[in-house]
Amino acid sequence: MKKYISSKGGFFLLAVVLLWVKTYLSYKVEFNLGVKGAMQELLLFINPLSAAIILFGIALFAKGKRACWWILIFSTLMTVVLYSNIMFYRFFDDFLTLPNLLQTDNVSNMTDGIFSTMNGYDFLYFVDLAILLTLLIRNKAVQEIRFRKSLASTAIIAGLVVFFVNLTLAEIDRPQLLTRTFDRNYIVKYLGLYNYTVYDGIQTAQMESQRAYASSDDLTNAKHYTSSHYADPNEELFGAGKGKNIIKIHLESFQSFLLDYELNGEEVTPFLNSLAHGGEDMTYFDNFFHQTGQGKTADAELTLDNSIFGLPTGSAFVTKGQNTYQSLPAILNQEEGYTSAVLHGDYKSFWNRDQIYKQFGIDHFFDASSYNMDDESLVNLGLKDKPFFEESISMLESLDEPFYSHLITLTNHYPFILNEEDASLERGTTGDKTVDGYFQTARYLDEAVEEFFTELKESGLYDDSIIMIYGDHQGISENHNRAMAEVLDTEITPYQNAQNQRVPLMIRVPGEEGGVDHTYGGEIDVMPTLLHLQGIDAQKYLMFGTDLFSDEHDETVAFRDGSYITPEYTNVQGSIYDTVSGEELEANKETDRLKEKVDEQLQLSDEVLYQDLLRFHDVNGFEPVNPKDYFYGEEGSLK
Template sequence: MLEKRQISKGTFFLIAVLLVWVKTYTSYKLEFNLGVKGSLQEFLLLINPLSATILLFGLALFAKGKRACWWIVILSILMTVTLYSNIMFYRFFDDFLTLPNLLQTDNVSNMTDGIFSTMYGYDFLYFLDVAILIFLLRKVEITEVRLRKSMASLAIMASLVIFTVNLTLAEIDRPQLLTRTFDRNYIVKYLGLYNYTIYDGIQTAQMESQRAYASSDDLTNAKHYTSSHYAEPNEELFGIAEGKNIIKIHLESFQSFLIDYELDGEEVTPFLNRLAHGEDDIQYFDQFFHQTGQGKTSDAELILDNSIFGLPTGAAFVTKGQNTFQSLPAVLNQEKGHTSAVLHGDYKSFWNRDQIYKQFGIDYFFDASSYHMEDDAVVNLGLKDKPFFKESIPMLESLDQPFYAHLITLTNHYPFILDEEDASLARGTTGDKTVDGYFQTARYLDEAVEQFFDDLKEAGLFEDSVIVLYGDHQGISENHNRAMSEVLDTEITPYQNAQNQRVPFMIRVPGMEGGVKHTFGGEIDVMPTLLHLQGVDAKPYITFGTDLFSDEHDETVAFRDGSFVTPTYTSVAGTMYDTASGEVLESNQETERLMEKVSEQLQLSDDVLYQDLLRFHSISNFEPVKPKEYFYGTKSTE
């Protein structure tokens, strides 16, 4: 019988480090769009997996003999799971995992089609190093090394030295890396995925502890900011829609580039195009941007109904579902007597809606259990948009008027799947199945909205209602830049990616003429706009946006990662561009002021959510919402 070949524990350690290092660096280049520029950033990307890898495997060396090697295998498995989970998440959401995301596992399980579509045939290679290590342990004999503890200590010291050098060089290239940026891409690019995971855990623990120590004094800065940031309403429009219904239509994943876009000479969204050009007295804001973060659709709902930004990590709908809010539905109910309802062809637990809507003071929630969910009427996440809108009309008719109704579509959702019999437009021809399918589902959504407008008119609900249509977030992520460069016939630069965050905002107000408005704005501005149209002064409330129709409206549009767009400047990852031309500009006193302003706005909004500060905010004509008074029924598929 042949004797097993011997290798030392130190050799096994070095092999494990090398395998993880190569695998991680390869994944950086293949899977993530980190925006690496210059030799220094390339060097940092190369070395940043080492410090965490050497540290973790070094700790395993304190164990004796083969046991140390098995601990290295276990740690390698954990690091592989961390890496591959982030790869899957990034392919789907164009972002990195955070600990709060892990609370959203119910949502991920409801996205089966999308998750499986992000798996590639070569993915098994990300687990190959674990298989190699296990093979070695079975085929070779591990010999102990002298001065075992000294070797482990040396590995830990080496990891700390590498991390110190890594962080020092990163701070030279990106000052205040860990304190100034909201962008997870920066942390991964400069410090590595594993260090980012540790950093995220520390940050999450710190943020979760903030609520316990908060007091009414912590609300002072936010109150001062929103008061000084307030924009006086347009006198001619203040109260013009008082007593009218509000019907808000959520255009899932709909980006503004689709408006007037032609595919092979055919309009993709002919009905929405007509609305954008003033049909039915619609006003179309063509410089309107989504401002969502990891919460995506739920962030859009939060921002529009509360004029508060989503969180830098995770979804506030999930992690802050017990917070106090002063939401648009509750304010309209108390000040103007509006009944409120949300209608959606998915089940109520998705995004924790059945809980957080109670915090918002929403009277009725018609979820999938209120609709006919036959197999031929369901695709992707839930009920197709056409039957959804058709079945929603009787529900709207049942509401006491005036009402505030929010209808959430979902057919035009990644991975943009549509049954053949529902397709009235050919797929795109870029060769990217996501982008090519996007045109078909967008057309289907367009037809569904047209049908809904006709049904509203027939039901007598159209003329006496404010109609709002908005895109919640981008549909095509930066992972599809090659195809998008073909679609838009332009190079997709960081500047162009920022411009691609435009989503439609259309509003019909009885008594106002339609047309195109070029005002820069974002989702944060919707609540104060609707309040002023209803004759409710937004000033007493904590709102971080301003009235889109006000002469004092602030046209600085902040993105969740700290970038921003104004009519003059576009800032992306610290680089300044001319908004009109895309030309790179040198920073100046004005751009520095804008960066500080955006940072302050985001930080104060985060303080409000993390510390649950609205529980300390008293308004004379507003009573805190009592969530226990709201009940949405028990029928569910859970």
């Protein structure tokens, strides 16, 4: 073995095999790639090879033992890529993208969550590096290796051959893989994590160049789509909330399965349950879905206030923070004289909020600097929900009416940590600490919202306000399917995972009766719905959603990865299911048509953001927002 390793190709092949085996095993252990059939299993097995062979082949051009050191350096870099994606996937159920790397300011706020994803066996991902380093230092024969340049050329050619064979087989199983996909899982499954990283870099560079070459002509397709997609308002509800304050309550990481769920015979969220059943004249949409991507909460905010999807990679809040927007706060201000405010118990730079809110035309931003942030009031990412709501009342009272306010909670956030004195419900018993803690933090959030309703009534703000409650994104990722199968008492299939993307949407309009509304919809539909309640026709603005109360509302809910759900069909990464029964179906003309429609909707939305097309969109009666008019000071926010 020593003699072989010290041969001209032995060290090179050892490095390739170690990285290959490590990567393939990580695919099986760490990632939910949805591998189906022998072809996909074969592609998963071979796809780490091409990148390793090509990169290590480049190292062979170095002279003498330096080639071995370069192989070790490249192997270390690829290990960093692998392990970084493992950590990111455990936390976000997704793969890293270059735009994510621009969001490093957020990492300090997620320290508890990131470290909680580490496992005791993680050191195994670095064992191959230790083996190679030991051979380089202690094996004199390895130190004396002299590689021929022809070996380097041969290795690179071999790596390219492996890549093109891999790509050809992938295109056979998944045609137009690189041109018609919004799902990073597909690229990793078919081409491998390292090739995906290169692909992502190329895609990012191409997207970043789009703005410079964009013109008003590029807006034509998006305008045509949104105009033809428009849904006339419900005549009875159009203007029903005109002039009323709007109080929007963000339920962090709250999924709809929590509603009416009992743990050990006790309701987890008794107050929200009562609202979902028509209490306080709430209308509850029980088939409402989040549509976020990697931006999670930031994507939800973007979509709710702009009726535009978040980006396929990274967060538009960070990467498109200087874009032109025609946002709900600015429209309400210019058309109906509304004051706007966001209230959040975290610091204003998180998710680049202090910059992008100016682009939205938000007048006031009450961040952590406006709240009492002593240690007793903090948990996990920031201020606990109960003191947050309690302190927020006076801030709401200080706003000029009518106002549009957005209150963002924090406690029910991964990894779902709660102090013992704040817990009024026992933890779950699945053995999964994330899922078990989720019930406690959800109960705490429920109690906080109930207390806030009481405070709103005492302040006099309740009676004259539209109150909207929504969940921003899923709280429990697919990494916890075993525990979720126990919680829901059902097998967690791809179909069930899609159904689990439901989040609550509740809207109370003063003077209107509540109840359960079974309409299918998503976060993209909230902005036109709120505008129509104000008596503002949404047609002249560019929006990709439709009014949830309209008889013409489009019930096709697009997910960020290109999957979709309708009352009849659920499409999960190309697999078709009956939405009601969960039975897997064959694709048909209707499901193909729906897929084409969803792809078009996502593509046009992406073009609007990547090319900053709203700077070319003139709307009669609406003035573009000037971000220089806004300044968020330490005492609340000033305009």
